[in-house]
Amino acid sequence: MLSDTTETAPTQRDRHIQMITQTGRMRGQQTSGYSKRAGVESQMARWKGVLGKALHFHSDQAQITEVATGVKVLNRMLDLGRPNSVRVA
Structure with missing residues (x-):
């Protein structure tokens, strides 16, 4: 869920949620480096x-x-x- 300030001052979490919404969960994980981080x-x-x-x-x-x-x-x-x-x- 996006924060109340998404429109005026989006947080890093808001930007990640928007990216995942636009590109899909798997592409969002690849872009953010999630799988590499999980492996470490x-x-x-x-x-x-x-x-x-x-x-x-x-x-x-x-x-x-x-x-x-x-x-x-x-x-x-x-x-x-x-x-x-x-x-x-």
Whole structure:
């Protein structure tokens, strides 16, 4: 639904809705880069699943080591290609 100020001062959301209305949902997603953004979000979710959402160690040196190890794991994942995700439930 468009905002009340669409005619005078359209928001970014208003412009996106108008573009989707004019070009269609799929073309609007392609134009806005939605599918690329969704792919990046999916990849980040996979990485967080492997590495966790937060650092586990408290000391600075241990955190540096933890981050360096995580970076090596992620680089190795990229070298091997994107993993095939399979729904299990």
